[in-house]
Amino acid sequence: MAKLKASKKESLSFEERLEKALVADWEQPYKVPSNWVWTRLGEIGEIVTGSTPSKSNHAYYGGQFPFVKPADLDQGRYMSFASEYLSEEGKNVSRVIRKGSTSVCCIGSIGKSAYLSFEATTNQQINSIIPNINDLFIYYLTCSEYFIQELWKRSSATTISIINKGKMSEVTIPLPPLAEQQRIVDRIESLFCKLDEAKEKAQTALDSFENRKAAILHKAFTGELTAKWREENGVGLDSWVKTTLSKVTHEFKYGTSEKSDYSYLGMPVLRIPNITNDGIKFDDLKYLPHFDINEENQIHESDILIIRSNGSRELVGKCVLVPKLDQAYAYASFLIRIKLIANIIPKFIVSYLNSNDARNQMFKKAKSSAGINNINTKELGSITLNIPTHSEQTEIVLILDSIFEKEKQAKELASVIEKIDLMKKAILARAFRGELGTNDPSEESALELLKEILLKEQPKEKRVVKKQAIIPDNILKQFKTDLEEQVYRFIFENQNSTLNQILSCVSSSKHLDAMEMLTVLYEKGLIDEKNDLFFTV
Template sequence: MAKRETLSLDELLERALVKAEDKPCNVPNNWLHFYFTSLIDIQGGTQPPKSQFVSSLQEGYVRLVQIRDFASYDYIVYIPAKDNLRYFEEKDILIARYGASLGRICTGLSGACNVALAKTIFPHQVFHTKFMYWLLNSEWFQNPLLSISRTAQAGFNKEDLSGFKMPLPPLSEQQRIVDLIELLFEKLDRAKELVQNVLDSFEERKLAILHKAFTGDLTAKWRKENGLYHDEEWKIVELEKVAIAIDPHPSHRTPASYESGIPYIGIAECNYRTLEIDFLNARKVSPNVLDEHISRYNISDGDFIIGKIGTIGKPFEIPTSRNYVLSANVILIQAKKEHIIPKYMFYMFQSSHIETQLLEGLKATTQAAFGIKKVRKIKLNYCSIKEQEEIVRILDNLLENEQRAKKLCDVIDNIVHMKKSILARAFRGELSTNNPNEESSLELLKEVLRERVG
């Protein structure tokens, strides 16, 4: 067995403290910067086989907490309690190590964590728990974490965190920082709730208008003025009769990444508020993939995509310029313009009429997916081209308020940015809460390091 390294207090301090010339920013004189792993440890969870999962708590079982539990309690699972599991309590802080939730921080749960989560371990005589929670949520932890993580799938381990430079104020200052953060966040959350309520009312109104549009109620007066009758003009048709649904990757194989290649675009890259596509940050694939796609299908004005895996439906109109490749997770919808107006169909895909069919189709499968065969059989409420034109004209006018809703989304984005700014300033000592006469946090550091002197 290797002999444990014995270090003096001065040597431990030298390893723990960030030198003055290496500090990421200026902080009050009674603060310091330390290297993450000199004071903080993480313990990853384990991954028991799914054959052990049960959906209800039984004697001798414990809850297995997964990343999905950070946001939803719809799928709680339990596993046999064993000695090799990583247990944690509600007061403990968990960090997501993999996937799209990489770096997400959670507390308030208890049980055993799976391999995608890590429990944070730190000396409580040095850190208040809530201070640690907000510190891990701040740019001081999140930014370097995203920069060192090799991929969202590869995640991170303890060694990856060793170079992180973290601020440490005195304990009393930690509590004042927490109190002010939570006070300011409470006010911002109330403002966000008010804005969200207005947004929800816009969405409810929009859905109601779309429902009327595709049941014929919106154009009832127009039909009467033109001597037309609903039963004669309206019918239900399957999508494949009036439109083309294209699977961009019929082989179902995701192309390999290719540095400096062509943007690979799915629903995740689509900004529904700005109606822009994030080409810059999209994954890149070989130009040969684009050549193969161009040989199979064209893109015309009014064409749109819908998600078929994960995010189902949610239409997004795409540009005709072919400087990108469509993801394997979307389906391209093209109107047969002699039968249906593209924007009429685009509006319909935003309605509850289509959403209901998508949700019903999902119930038939264990995976959140909606294949192209099902898309081609989606039932559309269909009317004459002239009535379609009238419906599009009315919807364009009535839904102008969507622009106001998008501005409200900007308000919500600003609130998110304000929170990040508050956290950044808090851990630079810029919230005017520090008392310069309080004992330096260096004494806290020495206290815990003395216990490690062998």
Template sequence: MARGRKKENLTPEELLQAALVPESEQPYKIPENWCWIHLGKLYQINPKNLAEDFVDAAFIPMEKIAPGFVNEYSFDVQPWCKAKKGHTQFADGDVAFAKISPCFENRKSMLLNNLPNGIGGGTTELVILRQSHMNQKYTFWFISQEQFIRGGIATYSGTVGQQRISMDHVRTYPIPVPPLLEQQRIVDRIESLFAKLDEAKQKAQDALDSFETRKAAILHKAFTGELTAQWRKEHGVGMESWKHLTYSELGISKLGKMLDKAKNKGDMVPYLRNVNVRWFSFDMGDVSLMQATEEEIKLLSVKNGDLFICEGGEPGRCAIWKGPDARLIFQKALHRFRPNEKVISEFLCYNLYFMSINGTLAKYFTGTTIKHLTGQALSRIPILTPSVYEQTEIVRILNNLLTKEQQAKEAAEKVLEQIDLIKKSILARAFRGELGTNDPSEESAVELLRQVLSASDR
């Protein structure tokens, strides 16, 4: 055709054919009254504004743009001469999106409206798309879709943390263009579906946000007797059976062995470190070795039911060793607590966790910047202690309730995960014409493109 001729010498029909994406390059099938065009042929990219220097304008740094599918941003007001100087310029109706990682893949983007005097400037890490003949909400949702994001990431260049998409990716990326009425119907359907998903997302987020509060409330009931009120009634005992005791009255605590390669003697044996002890469990993926004599191995042995409590790091964090006795010792940063007949390890473990999350355990720490729970401090910690039988019932109920709470938390997290996937799926279908909104009898989008090209040719 007339591809070799200058643009000003092309007829309107030739301009149109030059702008359309050839069928062989079209990414996928779309409705017959839609058409494909490259972004650079449809939009002004990073255009400039004309305005008096001292009129008010918006200024938007990257940190004022929210990530995700939300179209939320805020701005400062500056004189236009300051807002525009060395910055990206934009105006009401423009679509802007970040071009730098990780902001690009996090979907930091916005459809700009209600700017002071309709103009603004901002971070140079933005790409601006301007086209008054398009429904710019349609444009906003298009650049939010996963296919566009993944395509941009594939063109990243630069150092890690400062990678940018190729502007060729923007200019040559094909966009399916429906008739204007269909653009609005697609936007309405997307926003209607997203609103329902956002409602479900908020409920899931509320459940997550209240997880720690609910857990603390359950533990509070456990250690004030409320959780086992019915049990006491059935067994004919009252709260007077609960005794005010300290850890020193409930068992024997011992700190472990100092790691000193110059002084240590004996065989190499595995030993528990602070990092191996998590709340309620052990992480045995990285167990170190130290030298210890047979006498030390006996003295620092690890037996079923031993409660290991962190002395530093996160003081008070604890877990119960369950299983056969092991040829294993423990370092000085851990307390090994062996309970006596008055208490069970699980009751103490839950109690320390409750004291940790409600802040009362911190009163027993020493040190200003690095906190420690010394053996002396541990021995003084008070605990209202019921009978072993009631402790066993408390632990049983706590295991049951906290397991259910954890399951509810994981379900809420899964919902949040699924919602973003569903949104991505909706957008993918929207730009294929698969949301059930297209009217094939409407005038082809080719007529819209003729208007766009005619306006840009003036």
């Protein structure tokens, strides 16, 4: 099919290629200046999906050539390092991405992007854009809310969202004249520089508060904060009991996995976006199509809700105390509800779980798979903590409430930072609509630029059809079903395969059966799982 498409593209006349590259009026998402045009991402550059050199060949690793992974993309505009490096031998078996390209996460955290300030290669969770136009124009375009939403619209999901380079190539983008691209980049960077300076000052002040808060919480849960209170009340530190969260918990319970929607009229469902630093946020609710959730599966006052699964490591384990409610609420499956035993003050436990000591324990216990971080009830229950008497718990909560009244200032700083991030999004939105006041309508139309790009485009090499790999007879004899052989053959021919890639080789109706085959093959010792993400022979 790919060969057929390539041949068809090569057989098109220049006029036909140009017509195909231009986005029809009715497909254009919004209006742009008259000397801009709408085209597709794949027309103004090459999109390359990364790959991982065989981990079994240690000679490929440990050199100085950057091997970029999704976590590295958090560096954004100013990427200065990679989390892993390849040797020259590893570089030679990898696709080298030139300096000035933009790398975009295409699995899990879709849309996270970074500008490559050095030559590098990436793993298969990243698609890189090697542009034929202004490098930074493309980078900032990928940071825009419009572009990220377009990627999500085109993504597909089985166990995790993914967008391949074919669908990514089809994203419609605005194309200004080359000179205007540079002016847009200059204006964005000038405005962002001022915003970053303001954000840095606000962040420094917020960090100072957070550091003081962390120190106070440490004192609270080691007994130092209430040393004077114990002296006055004739209580010793030996009254504190070292225990685990499971021993002070009456019940851990996962939420409902039933679909909820903004259009439904049933029981409201609390989700991850409702769990904030300020407690539960009730103004962004989805609803079930019914009210048929019994009381034991609802939340109640003084329950604790904790996030158990998220792409962001920092969100996993974040928890809130349920306040007095005016109606019944269900809660989603990515949350865990905690009900405590008697004589344990819920606010004391919430304060502890949000402390650095508890968070560090969670980070060590949490597991990551395909970019998603998870913690289960067993791991939560194993968190260790020191519990004082009920009276001292009460005193600690009162002292913390009094100290953290000043937290309002910190919230204001956080609000400033959030507003700066929103301002950046607004600037990007205006930039790619031609609304930053930089466009010169007398300049030559971007249509001429697009024609130049198409004329320079070299015919792509014809793909060599890969012969079916020969599986040894002693392995073939071990397969009991055709599906078992099909799954093994895919992994055999495509080393370091992700779960989504494996499932793509079978129909959606057989996804569960294929996942069962992976377990069977693993138990037979025919395949191995690498880093909870890749399957290999």
